[in-house]
Amino acid sequence: MRDYSIGIDIGGTKIAGAIVDRQGNIIHKRICETPSESKERVLQVLANLVIEFHQLVEKENIRLVGIGVGSAGQINFNEGIILSGTDNIHGWYHVEVCDYLKQFTTLPIFLDNDVNTFTIAEYQLGSARGIENLVCLTLGTGIGGGVIAEGSMLRGEWGGAAELGHMSVNMYGPSCNCGSRGCLETYASGTGIANRMRERLQNNDSLADWEVALYRKNQRSITSKDVFEWKELGASIATEVAEEALQALAYGMMNMIHTFNPTAIILGGGLIDGNRDLVPAVQKRVSKLGMASLVQPVTIRSSSLGEDTGLIGAALQVWM
Amino acid sequence: MRDYSIGIDIGGTKIAGAIVDRQGNIIHKRICETPSESKERVLQVLANLVIEFHQLVEKENIRLVGIGVGSAGQINFNEGIILSGTDNIHGWYHVEVCDYLKQFTTLPIFLDNDVNTFTIAEYQLGSARGIENLVCLTLGTGIGGGVIAEGSMLRGEWGGAAELGHMSVNMYGPSCNCGSRGCLETYASGTGIANRMRERLQNNDSLADWEVALYRKNQRSITSKDVFEWKELGASIATEVAEEALQALAYGMMNMIHTFNPTAIILGGGLIDGNRDLVPAVQKRVSKLGMASLVQPVTIRSSSLGEDTGLIGAALQVWM
Numbered sequence: 001m002r003d004y005s006i007g008i009d010i011g012g013t014k015i016a017g018a019i020v021d022r023q024g025n026i027i028h029k030r031i032c033e034t035p036s037e038s039k040e041r042v043l044q045v046l047a048n049l050v051i052e053f054h055q056l057v058e059k060e061n062i063r064l065v066g067i068g069v070g071s072a073g074q075i076n077f078n079e080g081i082i083l084s085g086t087d088n089i090h091g092w093y094h095v096e097v098c099d100y101l102k103q104f105t106t107l108p109i110f111l112d113n114d115v116n117t118f119t120i121a122e123y124q125l126g127s128a129r130g131i132e133n134l135v136c137l138t139l140g141t142g143i144g145g146g147v148i149a150e151g152s153m154l155r156g157e158w159g160g161a162a163e164l165g166h167m168s169v170n171m172y173g174p175s176c177n178c179g180s181r182g183c184l185e186t187y188a189s190g191t192g193i194a195n196r197m198r199e200r201l202q203n204n205d206s207l208a209d210w211e212v213a214l215y216r217k218n219q220r221s222i223t224s225k226d227v228f229e230w231k232e233l234g235a236s237i238a239t240e241v242a243e244e245a246l247q248a249l250a251y252g253m254m255n256m257i258h259t260f261n262p263t264a265i266i267l268g269g270g271l272i273d274g275n276r277d278l279v280p281a282v283q284k285r286v287s288k289l290g291m292a293s294l295v296q297p298v299t300i301r302s303s304s305l306g307e308d309t310g311l312i313g314a315a316l317q318v319w320m
Numbered sequence: 321m322r323d324y325s326i327g328i329d330i331g332g333t334k335i336a337g338a339i340v341d342r343q344g345n346i347i348h349k350r351i352c353e354t355p356s357e358s359k360e361r362v363l364q365v366l367a368n369l370v371i372e373f374h375q376l377v378e379k380e381n382i383r384l385v386g387i388g389v390g391s392a393g394q395i396n397f398n399e400g401i402i403l404s405g406t407d408n409i410h411g412w413y414h415v416e417v418c419d420y421l422k423q424f425t426t427l428p429i430f431l432d433n434d435v436n437t438f439t440i441a442e443y444q445l446g447s448a449r450g451i452e453n454l455v456c457l458t459l460g461t462g463i464g465g466g467v468i469a470e471g472s473m474l475r476g477e478w479g480g481a482a483e484l485g486h487m488s489v490n491m492y493g494p495s496c497n498c499g500s501r502g503c504l505e506t507y508a509s510g511t512g513i514a515n516r517m518r519e520r521l522q523n524n525d526s527l528a529d530w531e532v533a534l535y536r537k538n539q540r541s542i543t544s545k546d547v548f549e550w551k552e553l554g555a556s557i558a559t560e561v562a563e564e565a566l567q568a569l570a571y572g573m574m575n576m577i578h579t580f581n582p583t584a585i586i587l588g589g590g591l592i593d594g595n596r597d598l599v600p601a602v603q604k605r606v607s608k609l610g611m612a613s614l615v616q617p618v619t620i621r622s623s624s625l626g627e628d629t630g631l632i633g634a635a636l637q638v639w640m
Binding site for chain 2: 074083084132133149150152154155156157158159160161162163164166167168169170171172178179180181182247248251254255258259260261262263288289290291292293294297
C-alpha cells in the first residue's frame with residue numbers, strides 16, 4: 001500500500017483539496033468556492049473535504065498518513081492557527097484550523113502559509129529538488145518568501161519567519177502597508193509596480209505626446225503587466241518603474257544571499273509566470289552586487305511546477 | 321572529571337588561548353602577539369598553544385573534549401578554512417586551520433567566525449541564554465551578524481550566512497566595499513559613521529560658527545565617538561549622521577525580525593560597549609516599524625559578557 005496525504009489549499013476565491021502521493025501525483029481532487037460570509041462556513045468546507053476524502057479512501061484501500069493545509073497570510077505554525085489571511089473572508093483571523101479539523105480525523109494535521117507550501121513543493125519535487133539552502137520568492141499581488149536552511153524550513157519562534165516581501169531595500173522609500181518604508185513589496189510586487197507607475201504619472205508633465213497617449217488609461221486600472229508592455233515600447237516612465245522594480249528585487253535578493261548563504265533562489269508567482277524574462281534580467285543584476293564568495297555560486301531559477309503547486313505543497317508538508 | 325575545551329581567538333593584533341569549562345570559567349589563559357609577517361607563523365602560534373594546553377592538562381588530570389577556534393572574516397565552517405580575514409596578517413586567506421591543527425591533536429576541532437562565537441557565548445551563557453530564535457549584531461569597525469534559528473546556528477551552504485552588516489537598507493545609498501550600496505555597515509559601523517560625517521562636512525558650507533569650530537579636527541581622524549559626542553552638544557550635522565545611523569540600524573533590525581521571527585536581538589561590539597544608550601534608542605525606533613505581530617515580541621538587549629566573550633565563545637563551539 002502506498003502512502004498518500006490530503007492536501008488543502010485555502011484561497012480567497014476557491015478552496016482546493018486533493019489526495020496526493022509523495023511524488024506529487026494527484027489521485028482525487030475537489031474544488032469548492034470559498035464561502036466569504038463567515039469563517040464557520042469556510043471551516044465547514046474544510047471538514048467536508050476531510051470527511052469525503054476519508055470515505056473515498058476506505059473504498060480504495062489506500063493508506064492516508066496525514067493532512068496538510070496551506071493558506072495565505074500569517075500562520076502560527078506551532079499551534080496550527082491562521083492569524084490573518086485574505087480579506088475576502090469575513091472574520092478570517094485567529095482561525096484554529098488544526099484544532100477544528102481534529103474533530104474529523106485522527107491523522108496528523110499541518111498548517112502553513114502558501115509560500116512555505118510552495119517552497120516545500122519546489123524543494124521536494126521542483127526546480128530546487130534537493131537544494132538544502134534555498135530561498136523562494138513568490139511575486140504576485142504581494143511578495144512572499146520561504147526559506148530552506150540546511151534542509152529544514154525556516155520558521156522562527158512561531159512560524160512568522162521569511163516575510164521577505166517586507167524586507168526594506170530603501171529606508172527612504174515609499175510607505176508600505178506594514179508600517180515601514182521601501183519594502184521589496186512596494187517596488188516589485190504587482191501592486192507595488194502599479195502604484196509606482198501611478199505615482200510617476202501624477203508627478204510628470206514633460207512627456208512626449210506618444211507616451212502621454214500610451215498611458216491614456218484609467219489610472220486605477222493600471223497593472224504591472226501594462227508597465228512591462230509599455231517598457232517594451234520604450235516608454236520612459238514605464239521603463240524607469242520596471243528598472244526600479246528589477247533593481248529593488250536584485251538588492252532584496254542580494255540581502256537574502258548575504259543572510260542565508262543559499263545555492264539557489266527560486267522565483268515564482270504571477271509576475272514571473274507572466275514574464276519569464278524577468279529571471280535572467282534579475283540574475284544579471286544580482287551577479288554584479290555584494291560579496292562575490294556568497295553571490296557568485298547562487299543559481300536563480302523560475303519555479304517549475306504548475307498551477308497545482310500550492311495544493312501539492314500543502315500535501316507534501318506531511319513528508320517535510 | 322569535568323569536561324574542558326580549548327578556545328582560541330585569532331585577532332589582528334593578538335591571539336588568545338584558554339582552557340574553558342562549559343560554564344565559561346577560564347582555568348588557563350595565554351595571550352600572544354599576532355605575528356603579521358606570514359600565515360605560517362600564525363599557524364605555528366596556534367600549534368604551540370594546542371601543544372602547551374595538552375601538556376598542562378596531562379599534569380592536572382582534567383579531560384579535554386575539543387578545540388574551538390574563532391577568527392574574523394569569512395570562514396568555510398564545513399571544511400575548517402579561513403577564506404579571508406584580517407588584512408593585518410600577510411597572506412591570510414584560504415588558511416586550512418583545522419587540517420593543520422589535526423597534526424597536533426586527536427580532539428575534534430571547530431572553526432567559526434568571531435561573530436558566530438560571540439553569538440554562541442551569548443546564547444549559552446549571556447544575555448540570550450536559552451533564546452532559541454536569536455539575532456546577534458556586533459557593531460565595531462564593521463558590522464557582523466550571527467543567527468540562532470530554532471536552537472541551531474544558521475550557517476547556510478558553507479558557513480557564510482548572517483553577513484548582516486551587508487544587508488542593504490538603501491539601494492540608492494553610499495557605496496560599500498562589498499560592491500553594493502547602502503549596506504547597514506555604511507551607515508551604522510564605526511567606519512561608516514565616520515565616513516558619513518566626513519562626507520557631510522565636505523558638502524556643507526552653511527554652518528554656525530560654533531559648529532564649524534567644534535568640527536575643527538583633522539577630518540581623517542574623526543571617529544564615531546566624536547560624532548556621538550558632537551550630537552550631545554547639539555551640533556546639527558553630527559546629529560543628522562547619528563540619527564541616520566540609528567534609523568539604518570532600526571531598518572536593518574526590522575528586516576532581520578521579518579526574516580527570522582526571533583524573540584531577541586543582542587547588540588554588542590565597541591560601539592555598543594562605548595554607548596549603551598544606543599540600545600533603548602534603537603529599540604524605540606524598531607518598535608514603530610514593520611509588522612506588529614513580528615516586531616512587538618522582540619526584546620533588544622546589549623551583550624552581557626565581558627572582554628573574553630570571543631575566547632569563551634570559541635571554546636563553547638565544542639558544546640553547540
